[in-house]
Amino acid sequence: MNSNTARRKTRQRTAIEQVFSKHERPLRVDEVLAYGRQFVEPLDKATVYRNLNILVDNFWLKRLFHPSLGTLYERTGKGHHHHFHCRECNRAFELPGCALKEDVAAPDGFVLEDHEIFLFGVCQSCLGVVK
């Protein structure tokens, strides 16, 4: 790897980190690509995938498997929480904390080990509440 290549990779990874700092919600790969291009050109899908994998390996990002949006990437270290999927704009939003009462959610005699909750509907900006 020559020094030019090394520099370009660093710039692209920095751009992807900037994307996640600016957009504080789980992102699809195509969103990372589109937002990343606002910070650095050129940026292609293979480069985005490669850098997302590195950031996951470094525990800076984690993958989230969403039933309708597929693989999403989000920052680590946020603790247990869930997501809201807007069906108008296909964006995922982070919800603060958890509203599920695990001790009453499972039937009697069942052992609950974990849970996943996915909410969906229409977000504030698609409803026109926020311009």
Ligand SMILES: [Zn+2]
């Ligand atoms: Zn929306």
Ligand SMILES: [Zn+2]
């Ligand atoms: Zn929960």
